[in-house]
Amino acid sequence: MSQEVKLSVSNIEKSFPGVKALDRIEFSVRKGSVHVLCGENGAGKSTLMKIINGIYQPDAGKILIDGQEVQIKNPIQARSLGISMIFQELNYIPEMTIEESLFVGNWPLDKMKKVDWPEIRKRTVALLKEEGLNYSPTTKLKNLAVYDIQMLEIIKAISYQSDIIIMDEPTSAITQKEVDLLFKKIFELRSRGAAIIYISHKMDEIFKIADDITIFRDGKVIDSRPKEELDIDTVISLMVGRKLSNNFPKVDVPIGNVILETKNITGELFDDISFNVKKGEVVGFAGLMGAGRSEVMRAIFGLDPIYSGEILINGKKVSIKKVQDSISKKVVMLSEDRRRYGIIPVRSVKENISISNLNKFIYSGKLHAQKENETVSYYCEKMNVKTPSFETNIEALSGGNQQKVLLAKWLITDPEVFIVDEPTRGIDVGAKYEIYKLISDLVADGKSVIMVSSELPELIGMCDRIYVMAKGNIMGSLEKENFSQENIMRLATASITKH
Amino acid sequence: MKNFIDKLKKLNSKGNYSIYLVLIALFIVSWMANENFATWGNLSNISRQIAVGTILAFGQTILIISGMLDLSSGSVLALAGVLSVSVYTMTQSLALSFIVGIAVAVFCNILNGLMVTKFKTPPFIATLAMMAMARGAALMYTKGQNIYQIGDYVVFGQGSWFGIPNPIWFLVITLAITWYLLKHTVFGRSIYAIGGNEEASNASGINVNKVKMKAYIINGIFVGLAGIIFMSRVNGGLPNGAIGFEFKSLTAAVIGGTSFTGGVGTASGTLAGAFIVGFLDNIMVLIGVDSYLQQIVRGAIIALAVIYDISIKTKRKRTKLIKAK
Numbered sequence: 001m002s003q004e005v006k007l008s009v010s011n012i013e014k015s016f017p018g019v020k021a022l023d024r025i026e027f028s029v030r031k032g033s034v035h036v037l038c039g040e041n042g043a044g045k046s047t048l049m050k051i052i053n054g055i056y057q058p059d060a061g062k063i064l065i066d067g068q069e070v071q072i073k074n075p076i077q078a079r080s081l082g083i084s085m086i087f088q089e090l091n092y093i094p095e096m097t098i099e100e101s102l103f104v105g106n107w108p109l110d111k112m113k114k115v116d117w118p119e120i121r122k123r124t125v126a127l128l129k130e131e132g133l134n135y136s137p138t139t140k141l142k143n144l145a146v147y148d149i150q151m152l153e154i155i156k157a158i159s160y161q162s163d164i165i166i167m168d169e170p171t172s173a174i175t176q177k178e179v180d181l182l183f184k185k186i187f188e189l190r191s192r193g194a195a196i197i198y199i200s201h202k203m204d205e206i207f208k209i210a211d212d213i214t215i216f217r218d219g220k221v222i223d224s225r226p227k228e229e230l231d232i233d234t235v236i237s238l239m240v241g242r243k244l245s246n247n248f249p250k251v252d253v254p255i256g257n258v259i260l261e262t263k264n265i266t267g268e269l270f271d272d273i274s275f276n277v278k279k280g281e282v283v284g285f286a287g288l289m290g291a292g293r294s295e296v297m298r299a300i301f302g303l304d305p306i307y308s309g310e311i312l313i314n315g316k317k318v319s320i321k322k323v324q325d326s327i328s329k330k331v332v333m334l335s336e337d338r339r340r341y342g343i344i345p346v347r348s349v350k351e352n353i354s355i356s357n358l359n360k361f362i363y364s365g366k367l368h369a370q371k372e373n374e375t376v377s378y379y380c381e382k383m384n385v386k387t388p389s390f391e392t393n394i395e396a397l398s399g400g401n402q403q404k405v406l407l408a409k410w411l412i413t414d415p416e417v418f419i420v421d422e423p424t425r426g427i428d429v430g431a432k433y434e435i436y437k438l439i440s441d442l443v444a445d446g447k448s449v450i451m452v453s454s455e456l457p458e459l460i461g462m463c464d465r466i467y468v469m470a471k472g473n474i475m476g477s478l479e480k481e482n483f484s485q486e487n488i489m490r491l492a493t494a495s496i497t498k499h
Numbered sequence: 500m501k502n503f504i505d506k507l508k509k510l511n512s513k514g515n516y517s518i519y520l521v522l523i524a525l526f527i528v529s530w531m532a533n534e535n536f537a538t539w540g541n542l543s544n545i546s547r548q549i550a551v552g553t554i555l556a557f558g559q560t561i562l563i564i565s566g567m568l569d570l571s572s573g574s575v576l577a578l579a580g581v582l583s584v585s586v587y588t589m590t591q592s593l594a595l596s597f598i599v600g601i602a603v604a605v606f607c608n609i610l611n612g613l614m615v616t617k618f619k620t621p622p623f624i625a626t627l628a629m630m631a632m633a634r635g636a637a638l639m640y641t642k643g644q645n646i647y648q649i650g651d652y653v654v655f656g657q658g659s660w661f662g663i664p665n666p667i668w669f670l671v672i673t674l675a676i677t678w679y680l681l682k683h684t685v686f687g688r689s690i691y692a693i694g695g696n697e698e699a700s701n702a703s704g705i706n707v708n709k710v711k712m713k714a715y716i717i718n719g720i721f722v723g724l725a726g727i728i729f730m731s732r733v734n735g736g737l738p739n740g741a742i743g744f745e746f747k748s749l750t751a752a753v754i755g756g757t758s759f760t761g762g763v764g765t766a767s768g769t770l771a772g773a774f775i776v777g778f779l780d781n782i783m784v785l786i787g788v789d790s791y792l793q794q795i796v797r798g799a800i801i802a803l804a805v806i807y808d809i810s811i812k813t814k815r816k817r818t819k820l821i822k823a824k
Contacts, residue, residue, distance in 0.1 A: 293738035303702060327704045341702040346762040355692050356703045358685040366683045410705070 004030040005067070006195035007052070012061035014047055019048045025221045026059070029164070029195040029212075032476050034186060036206050038198045039216030039239055040428035045199050048216075049166050052083045052197075054078040058424065065164070076105075082166075084157035088168040088199075088426065089190045094142035098135055099124040102156055126463045131185075145289055147178040154185055162247055165189060166197045171205060175288040176489065183209055186259055201428060203232045204457065215239055239429060248461030253280045253444050255464065258315070260417045260448065261340075262300065267308030269295040272310070277417060277448045282439060284463035285452040286488045293452045294474035295338055298421050301333040302326045303341075313417075327356065332410040333419035334403075336452070337485040338426075342406045343394050348374045350390040352405050357412045379408040384434055400431025407438060418442055421452040436462060455484045468492050471479050517807075518756050522771045522778075529782040536782055545662065545777045550666035551576075551732070553723040553773035555748035556755075557677040558718035560769045563680070565695040565714050566761035567615060567622035570595070570609065571629035572722050572818055573744035577605040577737065578637040580726030584736030585640070587652045596652065607633055608719030615710035631744065631821070637738040640798035645647070646736030656731030664727050673721055677766035686713060694761030749778055754804040779802070 008028030014021045020042050029035045037045045042369060050056045054072040062069050065081055074079050075085070091100065099120050103435040108123070110116040124137040133151060141149060151172055155396065157165050167186075186196060200206050206213065207227060214224040215238045218317045222238050223230075256279030261286045265273050298304045300311060302323045310317050313329050320326045326333075335341035335345035344352055353376050354361065361372040376390055383404040387397055394402060403423065410418065420439065424432040439449050439462060451461050459466055466478045468491035475491040529539040540572065553716050553783065557570045562568050583600030591715050607629055614625035658665045681687040689710045692700040725744075757764030757774025783793045 225542070303704075321703045323702060324706060333702075335702055340696075341699050342691050344699050344762070346701075346758075346760075347691055347695045351688060351691065355688060355700070355705070358688055362685060367688070373727070 033211040036210040044219040084162035085166040086153045099137040147174040214299035263310040275304040284459040284466035287469035291469040300357040330416040377469040400427035419450040524783040525797040533785040537809040550670045552747040556751035564764040565690040571627040574633035576608045578633040580730035581736040605722030606721035608715040612712040612715035641738040680819040
């Protein structure tokens, strides 16, 4: 690791009408190092990265690369300066093949100015081989997992010979095993001399990967130091500006009878799943990406069909064919994909909350505005949703607040079993804590929660029991006294032995 | 001027009011341009002229908000209209002919709805097919001949009640129904939600197919009604009538701020959009604008309306980023 500064910014300011997004930012990244940015959502990290990537123009301040001042007007120019950015929410074209995706926007041409496909194939094969990735160049992106697409983005950055690589929460949608592979790749890039800027909310991985850490809060750099001079508690308290007393506010409550049970249910992507959830329990579902956890939950919630097997609620067999069925049986689900299955963009916070509960506000065929407003405001307050008004477009809210809106929506239906699939993905520490608190309150109220998560500390901290899945099967379950990351990973990576 | 535009934009961030300002401005300009414009006679005339297209536009508004549309409304209007007229000439029953007109259009739209919900055909294609089929059926039934001597049938389009022409009553009634449905019912909320994000709506417990079907059925009622008024106004059953009315109605909805990306639109906006088109057409005739030029102006208005809609959306996105900071 050298002391040579690759990229630095000085005195960067950026305002949006009414908000100072960045306030005199000083920040620099050394060659061959991983520099982690952390801070709550809205702290200004992403804005700064967008300025470095040429998406935004700063109001004031300078950007220097290798000591030379540069103007970055757009992402294409950023790329030519050796800057690549890998976004948190991957935007890709599902119908594109791997080789197309690697060269899109940068097609090699032959003498006739036609796209040189043989050249593309040759270079793709070489790149994939060099990086040790076992894909065919003609595989379509829609057939790849999130992790694979991320890897392709990284390869793309390598193929551009980028020496400044920005990664915005790359691990928010991948499993622990894949995280380890990603980190290996990042360390490789670092040893090649790349300067890597890494945005993350996850403390354990921050300390695993960082050389330097910079903490943002409210558009300012609060502190910037080598990792050795910081620890987790310090970073968290710098981020939120207050000490978090307890990471997981789970309280033990008396466990009641079995409320939800499945008997050998089989669907397209899972097989012979039997488990149960008791009153007052938080039941976790762990597993690697593609283990079939979300698919089981989707089927129980009525989004996907079940081919065989039974679902029992309070000991009675029920038929769940569509979402309306499960809601009427008081089983609801918060989806892992907030943009796709959660929020309704262009509509207000209020409409997003009441959409699943409209029948509660109906009097002789007409929506009762006052009743609706009262309920919405009660739950917004309860969930601590930060929004200028209930008429605000939901897209104007941060990820954490959108998540709270969706939770409020389901709370109004008064569920007995609340399935939460990756409830804290991509949201900041403060909002995470509030969601843990809510889960804890729910079970204290005698409800049950099923929590699907790829973050093992979260499962271990919140659950009473954890089922571990792999390749569409339940590999085993763990009781509280056996909880450990190692035990979970052992089951999640075990090979399937059919009895 | 710049100040004024800024103020407009500010107003718009709360709700889309600029369409009404455009309408008022157009009214004032037209008033100044020609003294005959702002007379009761002329304004009532405009209202009667736009009634049929606007009733169709209310149906379109509901469909477009939910991410669908109806290209068949002009043809289905003609089919429903000629059958209704034909029933009248056979039975002399206003009630029966009215019911038949509505029923035929509802039937066609149930088919539209089935194609869209059961067979997952894109609404554009499904209603394009219906557009051809309904027109063909109207021509086949009448053997291409207009039906004349429709007697008292003219009451729907030419009669009046309390001194107000019947088409205007129908316009007001359909406006009220659309407004009420969109604003105050579960159906309305579901329509907006489905247009905003269909998958999320399904995962929120909305019966998406049922709502879409309902939307087409309501559209069918409006199309049938429009068919009855149209035939009554033109004094006959015209199988080749109302060609291009689907686009007329789409125009009114789009100018009125209904967004083709779904989830946005209002009944009053569509009404304003229809009046903007109506005023423009009228004033261009009054001041003697060349009829070919009139077409160009009409087209340009659509382009402007859509550009404006998109620019508002980009602005919203920007506001979103600001607030996220």
